[in-house]
Amino acid sequence: MAAAAELFAERGYDGVPVWAIAAKAGVNKAMISYHFGGKRNLYQTIAEDAFGEVVSRIEELADSARPAPDLLKDLVADVAEVTTKRSPHVFTMLLREVLAGGKRLEPGVAGKPVRMLAAVQRIVERGVREGTLRQVDPLLTHLSLVGSLVFFFATERFRRRVLKGRHFTPPDVSAFVRHIQDLITHGLTAHGEESGSRVERHARKPAARGGRGAHGRSDGR
Amino acid sequence: MAAAAELFAERGYDGVPVWAIAAKAGVNKAMISYHFGGKRNLYQTIAEDAFGEVVSRIEELADSARPAPDLLKDLVADVAEVTTKRSPHVFTMLLREVLAGGKRLEPGVAGKPVRMLAAVQRIVERGVREGTLRQVDPLLTHLSLVGSLVFFFATERFRRRVLKGRHFTPPDVSAFVRHIQDLITHGLTAHGEESGSRVERHARKPAARGGRGAHGRSDGR
DNA sequence: GTCTATAGGCTGATAGAC
DNA sequence: GTCTATCAGCCTATAGAC
Numbered sequence: 001m002a003a004a005a006e007l008f009a010e011r012g013y014d015g016v017p018v019w020a021i022a023a024k025a026g027v028n029k030a031m032i033s034y035h036f037g038g039k040r041n042l043y044q045t046i047a048e049d050a051f052g053e054v055v056s057r058i059e060e061l062a063d064s065a066r067p068a069p070d071l072l073k074d075l076v077a078d079v080a081e082v083t084t085k086r087s088p089h090v091f092t093m094l095l096r097e098v099l100a101g102g103k104r105l106e107p108g109v110a111g112k113p114v115r116m117l118a119a120v121q122r123i124v125e126r127g128v129r130e131g132t133l134r135q136v137d138p139l140l141t142h143l144s145l146v147g148s149l150v151f152f153f154a155t156e157r158f159r160r161r162v163l164k165g166r167h168f169t170p171p172d173v174s175a176f177v178r179h180i181q182d183l184i185t186h187g188l189t190a191h192g193e194e195s196g197s198r199v200e201r202h203a204r205k206p207a208a209r210g211g212r213g214a215h216g217r218s219d220g221r
Numbered sequence: 222m223a224a225a226a227e228l229f230a231e232r233g234y235d236g237v238p239v240w241a242i243a244a245k246a247g248v249n250k251a252m253i254s255y256h257f258g259g260k261r262n263l264y265q266t267i268a269e270d271a272f273g274e275v276v277s278r279i280e281e282l283a284d285s286a287r288p289a290p291d292l293l294k295d296l297v298a299d300v301a302e303v304t305t306k307r308s309p310h311v312f313t314m315l316l317r318e319v320l321a322g323g324k325r326l327e328p329g330v331a332g333k334p335v336r337m338l339a340a341v342q343r344i345v346e347r348g349v350r351e352g353t354l355r356q357v358d359p360l361l362t363h364l365s366l367v368g369s370l371v372f373f374f375a376t377e378r379f380r381r382r383v384l385k386g387r388h389f390t391p392p393d394v395s396a397f398v399r400h401i402q403d404l405i406t407h408g409l410t411a412h413g414e415e416s417g418s419r420v421e422r423h424a425r426k427p428a429a430r431g432g433r434g435a436h437g438r439s440d441g442r
Numbered sequence: 443g444t445c446t447a448t449a450g451g452c453t454g455a456t457a458g459a460c
Numbered sequence: 461g462t463c464t465a466t467c468a469g470c471c472t473a474t475a476g477a478c
Binding site: 030 | 452453454455456
């Protein structure tokens with residue numbers, strides 16, 4: 001499954017012959033039909049597994065009552081953690097599916113991007129309602145935030161290849177996480193707009209779920 | 222070419238048989254080999270054409286001496302204009318290429334994403350140097366900004382399909398452009414941080430190149 | 443320039459030996 | 461469970477008639 005995920009992410013479903021997956025996994029190509037029921041089923045299984053992990057993480061955050069800006073920052077860190085430590089190819093595969101319009105997936109899996117969207121929207125809506133976020137549109141905010149994230153993680157391979165000797169900063173995940181969290185702070189939070197006073201950071205909250213020590217926890221700058 | 226672009230964007234290079242392109246274009250499939258020299262050449266021609274348009278627009282902006290925040294906002298509007306009025310499938314195709322690591326394209330075309338990256342970085346670097354932008358990392362800023370844009374335009378078809386009866390806002394291009402420009406204003410510009418005073422908008426500049434009336438010109442809010 | 447017919451290559455799945 | 465051999469389908473490209 002890991003071998004297949006990498007190949008599917010890199011070349012797309014139609015671009016990967018079954019023999020390539022078998023070769024990379026060090027097994028016989030007939031075994032894939034035997035154990036997974038064919039190429040399409042293998043793909044489906046991988047997608048379900050990977051997308052499910054991301055969705056459940058995001059929905060867990062959306063169910064929290066903590067301040068919306070903190071949740072959004074944790075979302076960034078969570079997403080980074082999933083893709084770096086669990087399934088490196090989720091977002092490439094997810095993005096390919098979204099580009100295809102979700103035609104290839106069975107309904108249950110195809111709905112997962114929509115659940116992510118709904119969860120993020122819920123967080124943003126509450127933040128706007130409670131005044132911790134500026135008056136931003138939840139859908140557009142979701143698209144710009146998640147768009148940045150998905151784009152970054154899905155294109156990591158490309159950057160590694162083309163930015164070899166040319167550019168200064170090698171794409172560093174934790175730096176990117178901090179950058180996005182910083183943009184959330186400056187671009188989305190309502191810091192003191194109603195008072196005429198100097199901009200100030202919003203109050204810190206102790207982390208709701210113990211110190212997992214992720215990349216750039218919103219309370220760990 | 223338009224027919225092929227749409228199909229390539231939707232299903233990917235490997236997912237589109239030549240007969241499908243021929244059928245959609247209303248021509249015989251042998252004509253594609255005759256006029257373009259085969260499927261791969263057709264793809265290459267389309268990619269070169271579409272990517273070139275975007276790159277030249279962005280590089281033109283990067284060569285301007287106007288304030289960096291204005292340039293970034295115009296970049297957003299320009300990108301939106303190209304994809305809505307000229308080639309609706311550029312970003313889907315571009316994104317697919319980036320996901321593939323640029324392996325399919327000849328070097329000249331593959332370098333175009335890098336030129337976009339370099340141009341945006343140049344704008345951001347100058348903005349930071351001149352103090353019109355906060356002290357942000359140029360590469361990370363490029364990735365988050367362009368990532369949002371590319372993601373938005375590349376996934377428009379998906380949204381139209383899945384957000385049919387479910388969600389309030391149908392994805393509106395001009396609203397998204399304004400949203401991103403707003404994020405640039407709040408998240409990237411250095412508005413009065415050195416003075417202790419109230420946040421204020423940066424000074425307006427008259428548009429450098431006549432009133433083209435694009436979606437959300439930075440001076441047309 | 444346009445079309446039909448076909449060649450030639452590659453792919454996914456599986457029958458059947460072990 | 462695993463492997464080899466093979467089949468049937470689909471794809472691109474082109475030869476050759478018009």
